[in-house]
Amino acid sequence: MCGIGACISLLYENVAPKILRMLKNLEYRGYDSAGIAVVSANGRIDIRKDVGKIDELDEKLGFGEMQGALGIGHTRWATHGVVNKTNTHPHTDCTGKIIVVHNGIIENMKELKEFLTNRGHKIVSDTDTEIVPHLIEEFLKEGKGFMSAFEKALSKLKGAYALAIIFLEERDRIYFARFFSPLVIGIGEKEYYVASDVPAFLEWTRKAIVLQDGDYGFISRDGIVINNLFTGGKVDREILVIEWTKEMVEKGGFPHFMLKEIHEQPQSVKRTLIMAEKQIDGVISYLDQARDIYLVAAGTSYYAALHGQYAFAKYGLKARAVIASEFVEEVGSFIDEGDVIIGISQSGETADTLRAIRLAKRRKAEVLSITNVVGSSIYRESLKSIIMGAGPEIGVAATKTFTAQTAVLDYMVLKWAKEHGMDVEDLIKRLKKVPEDISVVIKENENKAKELSKILTKKANAYYLGRGIGLPIALEGALKMKEIAYLHAEGYPAGESKHGPIALVEEGFPIVTVVLRDETYDKMHIAIEEMKSRGGYIISVVEKNDSSTIRLSDYSFLVPVGYSNIIAPLLYVIPLQLLAYYTAVIRGYDPDKPRNLAKSVTVD
Ligand code: F6R
Numbered sequence: 001m002c003g004i005g006a007c008i009s010l011l012y013e014n015v016a017p018k019i020l021r022m023l024k025n026l027e028y029r030g031y032d033s034a035g036i037a038v039v040s041a042n043g044r045i046d047i048r049k050d051v052g053k054i055d056e057l058d059e060k061l062g063f064g065e066m067q068g069a070l071g072i073g074h075t076r077w078a079t080h081g082v083v084n085k086t087n088t089h090p091h092t093d094c095t096g097k098i099i100v101v102h103n104g105i106i107e108n109m110k111e112l113k114e115f116l117t118n119r120g121h122k123i124v125s126d127t128d129t130e131i132v133p134h135l136i137e138e139f140l141k142e143g144k145g146f147m148s149a150f151e152k153a154l155s156k157l158k159g160a161y162a163l164a165i166i167f168l169e170e171r172d173r174i175y176f177a178r179f180f181s182p183l184v185i186g187i188g189e190k191e192y193y194v195a196s197d198v199p200a201f202l203e204w205t206r207k208a209i210v211l212q213d214g215d216y217g218f219i220s221r222d223g224i225v226i227n228n229l230f231t232g233g234k235v236d237r238e239i240l241v242i243e244w245t246k247e248m249v250e251k252g253g254f255p256h257f258m259l260k261e262i263h264e265q266p267q268s269v270k271r272t273l274i275m276a277e278k279q280i281d282g283v284i285s286y287l288d289q290a291r292d293i294y295l296v297a298a299g300t301s302y303y304a305a306l307h308g309q310y311a312f313a314k315y316g317l318k319a320r321a322v323i324a325s326e327f328v329e330e331v332g333s334f335i336d337e338g339d340v341i342i343g344i345s346q347s348g349e350t351a352d353t354l355r356a357i358r359l360a361k362r363r364k365a366e367v368l369s370i371t372n373v374v375g376s377s378i379y380r381e382s383l384k385s386i387i388m389g390a391g392p393e394i395g396v397a398a399t400k401t402f403t404a405q406t407a408v409l410d411y412m413v414l415k416w417a418k419e420h421g422m423d424v425e426d427l428i429k430r431l432k433k434v435p436e437d438i439s440v441v442i443k444e445n446e447n448k449a450k451e452l453s454k455i456l457t458k459k460a461n462a463y464y465l466g467r468g469i470g471l472p473i474a475l476e477g478a479l480k481m482k483e484i485a486y487l488h489a490e491g492y493p494a495g496e497s498k499h500g501p502i503a504l505v506e507e508g509f510p511i512v513t514v515v516l517r518d519e520t521y522d523k524m525h526i527a528i529e530e531m532k533s534r535g536g537y538i539i540s541v542v543e544k545n546d547s548s549t550i551r552l553s554d555y556s557f558l559v560p561v562g563y564s565n566i567i568a569p570l571l572y573v574i575p576l577q578l579l580a581y582y583t584a585v586i587r588g589y590d591p592d593k594p595r596n597l598a599k600s601v602t603v604d
Contacts, residue, residue: 002079002089002103002598003029004183005201006072006164006174006194010221012041016066018191019073022200024054025249028257028396028592028599029103029196030077033088036063037099038071039171045099049088053593072164072174072194074101077598080109081126091130093137094122097168102129103196104160104181105604112156132163146170150177154216154229160351164194177216182349182377185209185224187239192219198373199392203246209237210375240375248391258395258484258591262577263442265400266435269570271389272404273432276411279386284416286366286384291338293319295409296327296356298601300398300476301344304405304569307472308344311410311566314469315417315424325604327356339365344409346393346401348376348385350601357381370408372401386412395592396599397484399577402476403438406569407431413566427565434570437560441574445557449578452539452555455510456579457586462487462510463501463531464576465494467524470514473541473569477512477576484591485583494520494527507535512579514572515542515549516564528552541572 003026007015016038023034034057035049046068048061054075058064063073074089081087089101106112106128113123113131121134135156139149146167160180167175176183176194186193186201186208193201198208214229215237228235254260261268287293293312295305305321312319322331324343335341341360345353348371357367357378369382372390379385388404410431417424456462462481466474475491482489492501494513505511511531515524525548532538532552540553543561550556557575584591 003075009069032083036073038066038068040068093133098133107159173218178211268390268400270435290340297344303476308409324352337364343369348373348378445575453582464491466514467520480580511536
């Protein structure tokens with residue numbers, strides 16, 4: 001949701017190529033438009049910006065050739081104001097001396113704009129961001145220096161912000177501030193960086209400081225100064241050494257990150273399980289003592305949460321999955337001391353999920369989380385966070401983090417069941433073996449997905465049906481297809497499909513079914529027969545030796561036998577990820593950058 005990439009060279013080298021690279025590394029956060037501002041040695045500011053993707057803009061505007069040893073850049077996912085050049089960051093004040101990039105939403109923009117225009121400021125864009133340089137400009141008139149004007153401006157802002165700012169009269173500093181929207185500082189040998197996310201600078205340094213709410217300050221060649229608005233005065237923040245590697249944020253020979261990440265799932269699930277084993281201590285006792293358990297998440301992570309609800313229920317552990325943005329209205333009034341909330345979030349920064357866990361904390365509930373990013377907001381605000389070992393996920397559509405999340409939830413409930421005397425040893429063993437079988441599923445289904453995508457590309461709609469443990473898989477499969485291939489795909493509980501959705505089914509209508517050989521099997525067959533008798537084109541994901549479902553289907557993806565249980569998502573979702581990927585590619589879309597989406601949704 002907008003990416004900030006800023007850099008100061010300690011050796012006075014040109015930073016534009018690095019800022020350009022940072023923006024490319026952050027493009028998954030937004031790609032409506034982009035801009036860079038660089039200060040040259042003689043103190044002149046060069047600002048280049050326009051609508052388009054980073055590579056196109058670099059060719060058009062020559063980002064990489066900009067001269068100067070300090071600069072800030074931004075890739076935008078529009079919130080306030082249409083996608084055009086004027087609304088593209090960086091934004092400046094009336095004097096052109098204060099240059100700002102921003103991620104977040106300033107909620108009291110209207111009243112601040114009125115305050116500023118009444119004082120003669122000329123605001124040229126429709127963005128909330130442009131308020132910031134003008135506010136600082138206004139408070140500079142008080143004559144107490146930039147830092148004081150900056151602090152005062154921050155104290156007036158309501159909403160969420162991550163900011164990087166250049167003030168031309170102090171051109172050896174990059175000012176920054178963070179409230180609610182993520183911002184990290186990278187500490188390199190030859191540069192300091194300020195960025196929305198660690199992958200921005202991972203190719204140069206793994207040392208990072210994760211800024212916290214209320215932090216503001218500056219980086220300069222003399223070091224890093226961090227203050228906090230709420231505690232007052234300077235603060236020390238720990239320097240983390242991030243375990244991700246540079247290779248993890250490269251395509252490694254694959255045409256897209258999404259395909260690379262689908263193929264990485266054997267390793268990512270394996271790593272996740274090893275890490276979960278080390279982190280599970282203490283979690284089980286929270287589950288035991290909980291009054292009620294809520295699994296809270298958004299998008300794909302919500303489908304993982306829903307899987308958790310079904311998986312927990314299989315072993316008699318009651319939990320409720322709640323969509324994070326509905327949390328307040330749906331269950332907010334029930335949350336109380338003794339409840340356990342498990343926030344599930346790849347980024348650890350999703351605003352909806354963060355707000356839900358903050359509400360739970362205010363109600364004195366215990367907050368745990370499953371995240372992929374050490375130091376992220378949700379990680380920090382949880383009593384205990386289980387970090388998945390998925391590694392950075394760059395493709396906007398979540399793939400390897402969905403399987404990692406379901407692996408953690410499965411492991412959690414199996415551990416709980418074991419501690420309660422249930423015989424789950426075989427399933428734990430199978431879970432550990434699953435990475436090998438994921439490789440088999442990819443190998444045996446990739447060409448099939450390619451082939452089937454040629455049929456699906458001609459279709460406008462599809463249903464994805466599942467039941468029980470199969471339902472979240474169907475929902476996730478449909479979301480993948482919808483978001484990257486722009487094919488209207490609806491996930492539905494199979495039994496519910498006859499209560500309305502079936503009205504749309506006619507000759508050749510694609511129905512993707514997730515068929516597990518468990519207690520839902522016969523009912524799934526009934527749903528398939530109902531769809532088939534109305535002309536539905538049946539695509540199934542089934543166990544290899546399930547000849548009866550294979551016979552009923554027009555097309556089948558096959559998975560190894562023995563996973564018709566809570567581990568199912570780890571295998572069954574993979575053909576659906578591949579199908580969405582190849583349908584997007586055949587339709588000519590970039591699966592890594594689906595339109596209107598951003599990887600990390602840090603606004604409401
Ligand atoms: C879909 C997708 C999104 C995210 C959602 C939550 O492919 O990636 O639906 O799952 O925005 O993001 P996190 O997991 O970062 O909280």
